[in-house]
Each structure stands twice: as C-alpha cells, then as structure tokens.
Amino acid sequence: MKKILEVSNLDVKLKERTLISRLSFEINSGTLTCITGENGVGKTTMVKTLLKNFKNNNHVNFHIKRNQVQYVPQLRNIDDDYPLMIKDFIGLGLQNKLLPWLSKKEKLSIEQVMNETNLAHLARTPLGKASGGEQQRVFLAQALVSNPKLLILDESTASMDKDAKIELLKLVKNITEKTDTAVIFITHDPLLVQKFGDYDLEIKNQEGILKSVKGVNN
Numbered sequence: 410m411k412k413i414l415e416v417s418n419l420d421v422k423l424k425e426r427t428l429i430s431r432l433s434f435e436i437n438s439g440t441l442t443c444i445t446g447e448n449g450v451g452k453t454t455m456v457k458t459l460l461k462n463f464k465n466n467n468h469v470n471f472h473i474k475r476n477q478v479q480y481v482p483q484l485r486n487i488d489d490d491y492p493l494m495i496k497d498f499i500g501l502g503l504q505n506k507l508l509p510w511l512s513k514k515e516k517l518s519i520e521q522v523m524n525e526t527n528l529a530h531l532a533r534t535p536l537g538k539a540s541g542g543e544q545q546r547v548f549l550a551q552a553l554v555s556n557p558k559l560l561i562l563d564e565s566t567a568s569m570d571k572d573a574k575i576e577l578l579k580l581v582k583n584i585t586e587k588t589d590t591a592v593i594f595i596t597h598d599p600l601l602v603q604k605f606g607d608y609d610l611e612i613k614n615q616e617g618i619l620k621s622v623k624g625v626n627n
C-alpha cells in the first residue's frame with residue numbers, strides 16, 4: 410500500500426468563511442474513502458481545495474503527479490444530439506497524445522476500458538443516445554483510460570437510480586482493486602458507504618472525522 414495523499418491541519422475556506430477547520434487525513438493506494446456529510450458542509454469545496462493546492466502547500470501533500478488524478482463530476486447533462494461516438498469520447502481522456510490519431514496502444518487502452526466498463530457493445534453509439542446509467546459509465550471510462558492513481562467521484566446531486574449506482578460502484582471497486590487505484594467518493598448514500606467504502610470521512614460541525622467502515626461493521 411502506497412501513500413497517495415496526506416492532508417494535515419487544512420482549513421477549507423470559501424472566501425472568508427471557514428467550512429472545515431484543521432482537517433487531517435491520509436489516502437492510500439487501493440482504498441476507497443467516502444466523503445459524507447449534510448448538504449452544504451463543504452465536501453465538494455474540500456476536494457476542489459485539495460486540487461487547487463496540488464503544489465506548494467504545507468497542509469496538502471500529494472505523492473503523485475497532477476495528471477495521475479482524475480475527477481468525475483456529478484452526472485453531466487448531455488444533449489440528445491451530442492454526436493461523438495462513445496469510443497471517441499473515452500479517447501478524449503488519453504493524456505500526453507503526441508499524434509492527432511490514435512496509436513495501436515491507445516486503441517487497445519480504449520478497448521480494454523470499454524470491456525471493463527461494459528461498454529464494448531456501444532462503442533459506435535453517439536453519446537447523446539446512451540441512457541443516463543450508460544453515460545455515467547462512459548465518464549468513468551474516460552477517467553480510467555489514462556490509468557489514474559487517484560480517482561475522485563462526486564455523486565452529490567446525481568439522480569441515478571439505486572441499482573445503477575450500485576452497479577457503477579461495483580465496477581469502480583473491481584477495477585480500482587485490480588489496478589491499486591485510490592478512490593475518493595463524495596456521497597450521500599449510507600448504503601453505498603457500507604457496501605463499498607473502506608473509510609468514511611464525515612464532515613460535521615466544521616470538522617472531518619475519518620472512520621474505518623469495516624471497523625464500524627465488525
């Protein structure tokens with residue numbers, strides 16, 4: 410297990426308002442950490458603060474490069490007419506592309522991630538024609554195609570149905586366990602925390618308390 414991120418005594422602020430004070434926690438490879446807490450406590454702002462302070466901050470210490478972090482925001486609304494094929498949309502997630510066309514290796518990476526996220530049969534479907542759940546898998550695949558070491562998922566207000574969320578999280582868990590990727594998952598759903606979380610960082614009364622989820626169950 411490798412250290413991916415260390416946060417110590419970080420104040421999360423919005424303008425002059427402190428949302429979370431003296432926050433400390435660690436994220437290790439291969440673990441899934443849920444960020445929980447009521448609406449408006451500052452979960453999304455906290456993640457944005459971490460990313461903004463990627464470098465040169467005494468309180469935030471990433472042990473990976475910026476391009477090894479991927480952030481999947483809440484389900485985005487894609488227009489029905491959005492014409493890009495799913496395989497091409499996923500390809501946009503490839504980094505450090507030198508050539509305007511895809512190399513053999515890049516094509517293989519896209520194919521592999523489409524298999525892992527059960528999208529192979531939709532490769533040539535325009536993204537706008539995919540269902541909400543399929544689109545969410547496409548965003549995940551686009552984030553995974555560059556083999557991130559830290560994947561941040563924000564489901565704050567996403568309106569996916571319960572079964573679709575469980576399916577998506579199962580996929581995330583399988584893939585990230587295989588690749589030893591760390592996951593930060595902002596969620597309101599206690600069931601998902603119990604089912605998939607290794608840790609729960611609960612934000613409450615301007616404090617963040619990290620608990621081991623398995624520890625709570627046992």
Ligand SMILES: Nc1ncnc2c1ncn2[C@@H]1O[C@H](COP(=O)(O)OP(=O)(O)OP(=O)(O)O)[C@@H](O)[C@H]1O
Nearest residue numbers: 423428446447448449450451452453454455565566
């Ligand atoms: N750009 C902004 N300008 C002003 N206020 C903001 C801005 N972004 C967030 N806020 C406020 O900061 C607080 C924290 O917001 P944030 O989105 O981080 O909370 P959250 O815990 O992620 O909430 P939710 O679970 O509802 O998504 C809220 O009171 C919100 O209204």
